[in-house]
Amino acid sequence: GESVGLHLPTLSVQEGDNSIINCAYSNSASDYFIWYKQESGKGPQFIIDIRSNMDKRQGQRVTVLLNKTVKHLSLQIAATQPGDSAVYFCAEVQGGKLIFGQGTELSVKP
């Protein structure tokens, strides 16, 4: 079936380093993707989104890259901080519903 998956279940980085979280998707017809951050005991929080007619989108300390050729998304976090520690999900929008991957847990070491 259609799915969105993540390459790495866990990622540990040093404070101040850049983080890269990857995601593969299988539905080439999807035209909208969202990255979410989920802290323990909370619901997913919107980070950044990108439409399929774009290759790159930047926010505050975050950048999302979309490679439609290989159906791959990545989230880059610059100067990672302890407050960035959380589980990160990519989600694919299909007909108004979100298809989530399993998630990557980001751990930031001080």
Add this chain to the structure above:
Amino acid sequence: DAGVTQSPTHLIKTRGQQVTLRCSPKSGHDTVSWYQQALGQGPQFIFQYYEEEERQRGNFPDRFSGHQYPNYSSELNVNALLLGDSALYLCASSPTSIYGYTFGSGTRLTVV
């Protein structure tokens, strides 16, 4: 401006019982979706409500049902609870025809 509000925050039920979870959407949002998130997994789409009707549904049995009220608030009902229904249930609201999903903090359901 309040975001999405869900109640209760935690709930413990016995197998075979029924449960109702509640969601108040963000102001200005009229579409409500429900997701189930098992421990260590990504959220799974249950169904979506718009104009008091179920607009689309994920791969969940009929034991899962819902309702949307004229004020856009919504309920998720689960009958004949199974141990496997233990999960975090998330409500997300969005405005019509715009991709702007806001999630609540969820209801943690434990079935014993």
